[in-house]
Amino acid sequence: MVSFVPSRVVTLSIGLALSASCALAQVDVAIVAAAGSSAADVRFTDVQAKLMGTGEFNSVTIINAGNLGGGVTPTLTDLQAFDAIITWSNQTYLSADELGNVLADYVDAGGGVVVAVFATSTTTVGRSLGGRFRAGGYEIIPTQGGNTAGAASLGEIIEPTHPCVQGVSSFIGGTTASRPTNTNVSDHGFKIALWSDGKTLIAGSTRFRNRIDLGMYPPSRDALTTSWDPATDGARIMANALLATISPPRCIADVDDGTFTGTPDGGVTIDDLLYYLTLYADG
Known part of the structure; x- marks a missing residue:
């Protein structure tokens, strides 16, 4: 029968x-930062390890975009090998203007871009994104607004249903907890979560769905003793930010x-x- x-x-x-099948598909991301003296610097590799430890990524590639240790400014073609990138600075970019131009092009092409401290806060010339990224209004947290330091932790979650805060229940920023002093966001920006002192921790954009800014310094206490506690959800915040900038899998x-x-x-x-x-x- x-x-x-x-x-x-x-x-x-x-x-x-x-x-x-779609849920099994993982993504490839890159760290494109001016973080240390070379791509092997722990301030790069710690973030790489923390992101890989979330289990969300197929690969996390390091690209040293700083002016030390053979840094380079990647091309748009280079970046299109990745679904999203995260950038921050702890030294001067090799070319803040050229990188800003490339990242603006990358956003326009659909790539996800997460920008974190100190690129979202420093007043030092050459350590925040310039070029078309700044001139074209791709910033969410206005750059060059200054840094605030001192112990702080996760504060109010303003948008509790946003992908950036799913699985985030605690975040201890360490004794320094570097964060932007400026509490404003751009005209297309909105705050997702705050530090305990009201400073911006996570912000999104109504204009660029593939942009997130973080008011946190990515390396953890494993790399810098005064930075965020790796027993809390800093890695999840960064992973969520990257994933939130990526289009749904096809x-x-x-x-x-x-x-x-x-x-x-x-x-x-x-x-x-x-x-x-x-x-x-x-x-």
Whole structure:
């Protein structure tokens, strides 16, 4: 006797399989910062390790964009290998204007950009993004507003449903807790979460869905004894910020050639559906 599976069950199974496959897709991000004396500096590698430790990323690449240790200004083509980037400064960028131009182009092309302290706060020339990034209004936290230091922690979460604060319940900034003094945001900016003293911790943009600014210094206490406590949710804040700037994943139709190895064969066939269903069955 031939058995038939109701079409609604098949439709549901396909939908769940596709959702499972898309959920498995991870992203590649880059640190493009003026953080230390070389790409091997712990102020780079600590952030890399913390982001990878969240389990959210396929890779976290370090690009030294500072004026020490062989730093470079990446091209738009270089950055398009990544879904999103995070930048901050603890020294002078190799070229703040050129990097600002490239990052503005990257945002326009759909790439996600997260900017953090001190690039969101410093008054030092060359340590915040210039060029078209500043002139074109891509900033959320106005730069060169000065730094505030001293112990602080997570304060009010203004937008509790925002992706940036999901899974965030504590954040202890350390004895320095460097943060922007200026509490304003741009005309297209909005505050997502604050420090305990009311300074801006996380801000988003109504104009650029692929932009987030952070009022925190990315390296943790593992790299700098006065910085944020790695037992709290600093890594989750940074990971969420990067993920929030990335467009939702798209499912690819041609994923398997019948070998169940995830090898595309140039055509969409029943093999692709069966591969998706296998992924769903495997959880």
